[in-house]
Amino acid sequence: MKISIVTETFLPSTDGVVTRLRATIDYLIDQGHEIQVIAPDLGVRSYRNIRFDGVQPRTFFLYKHRKFGMPTRLIKKYFEEFGPDLIHVVNPAFMGYSGIKYGKRLGVPLIASYHTHVPKYANYYNQSWSEPLLWWHFRRMHNKADINLCTSQAILEELNEQNFYNMHLWKRGVDTERFNPELHDENMRRKLTNDHPEKRLLLFVGRLAFEKEIDSLIPMLEQNPDAHLAIVGDGPYRTELEKNFAHLDNITFTGFMHGEELAKAYASSDAFMFPSTTETLGLVILEAMASGLPVIAAESGPTNEQVDDGSTGLLYRSGPEGNLSDVIKRLEDDNLLERMSKQAYTHSRDYGWRGPAQQLLDFYESAIEMKQEEEQRAIQ
Incomplete structure (x- = not known):
């Protein structure tokens, strides 16, 4: 399978999203799948010989201490060059918007995963007025995906209440060999x-x-x-x-x-x-x-x-x-x-990364099957 992963954060950044992505990519490569990562270009352009396509990072005025990839048509070009069987947009916010838009336009099976509770940050930065707008923005993006994932039951229930479509729990994991x-x-x-x-x-x-x-x-x-x-x-x-x-x-x-x-x-x-x-x-x-x-x-x-x-x-x-x-x-x-x-x-000890990575692969296969069934209904 050829898998395009569009992510708002990747190496050399250090956070839980990057940790999960690295463990997942390791597993997918070991299972024989071909991976493309589209992410902000922060200087690290290689990881286990995957295809890396960078987006020029820019500073966002509300969060000046970190650079983000902004929406760009370049992502459509990257998709067309790679020809993915499935697109996974991780934490769609800025450039992830383009991942959702062009993935949908190209008709490729699309998965989106929710990792950062951005609407809840509004109160911490004295921007409480923006919380409804943020919910609208994230719901609009996620509801274009065929399958949506999040990483805890509590967040799943909250996103269901916010009318996010087809939400599923992506299980947690840890490197049980490194941490001891x-x-x-x-x-x-x-x-x-x-x-x-x-x-x-x-x-x-x-x-x-x-x-x-x-x-x-x-x-x-x-x-x-x-x-x-x-x-x-x-x-x-x-x-x-x-x-x-x-x-x-x-x-x-x-x-x-x-x-x-x-x-x-x-x-x-x-x-x-x-x-x-x-x-x-x-x-x-x-x-x-x-x-x-x-x-x-x-x-x-x-x-x-x-x-x-x-x-x-x-x-x-x-x-x-x-x-x-x-x-x-x-x-x-x-x-x-x-x-x-x-x-x-x-x-x-019950939470190694193999389980969550295989679960994600199962979601990928389900999204592809859903898209095929949808195409067959359209023909009929």
């Missing part, structure tokens, strides 16, 4: 704790953006000086975060980590912090569990699907009436911490 408790490293722990390895080490991994709600962890650190928070990642909000946390000495900013270094950071920590309530999934949750970390997470639909309170982690209420500081104190119980660590690790 056995990678615990004392030197890494010293690095993450500013040479205070005896402290309870809490880890955050992700893009540093305002909507991630990392600031909400400040009161907890103020009230728990024996805890230390390591923030692994980078992004547009990093400078502001460093100012906001500057009065604390139990905080470390590391910037991005990748590969074995990142796996060691997970395995060398005591618990994982997940304060965001706007995620459609949060792949880092499973990466933490696979590393033997219980997850301390703000309650939200997608997060509650992954974290079993008191078993694989602890859930807390966010906001003015939040109870994070009280929840963190429960980590002082070493027996509870050890039990949750073991249960988190055991839980993660």
Whole structure:
């Protein structure tokens, strides 16, 4: 099968969408399929000898810290040159609009997947007026696809309520070989704790953006000086975060980590912090569990699907009436911490990437069959 993947984000970017895409592409290639990736050209033009077609990235005025590929007729040219059997548009927003438009115009089976809860970001950036418009925009694009996918049951139900067409759940996964408790490293722990390895080490991994709600962890650190928070990642909000946390000495900013270094950071920590309530999934949750970390997470639909309170982690209420500081104190119980660590690790073993990748391939084949049946009805 020849598969065109149009994605708003790809290498060298680091996020959950890219992680999922790489795992999926690896599987598809290993199964003998031919892949084309159309993405913003950020300098990385090769991955496992796939065909890469770049779109000139530009800055979007409402989010100036990141460059996006804009709608372009060039995508139609790329499709025509490659001749795909199926088109998958990942997270359609800007250039994804062209992927949807020209895929539909060319009559190729079309799948779209929803990964970023952009309409919910409107309130974080004082643009609440735009939320209905954003819902209209994303619904209009997705409803041109033959099959739509999302990554959690809670988001699926919300998108159904927003009248998105033919929604299905694309299961979550994790690299169960890379992330492992056995990678615990004392030197890494010293690095993450500013040479205070005896402290309870809490880890955050992700893009540093305002909507991630990392600031909400400040009161907890103020009230728990024996805890230390390591923030692994980078992004547009990093400078502001460093100012906001500057009065604390139990905080470390590391910037991005990748590969074995990142796996060691997970395995060398005591618990994982997940304060965001706007995620459609949060792949880092499973990466933490696979590393033997219980997850301390703000309650939200997608997060509650992954974290079993008191078993694989602890859930807390966010906001003015939040109870994070009280929840963190429960980590002082070493027996509870050890039990949750073991249960988190055991839980993660069922979520390798092979299952979700094969499930996606099944969706691809279903979309092709649907298109063939549609063509046959048109002939009759």
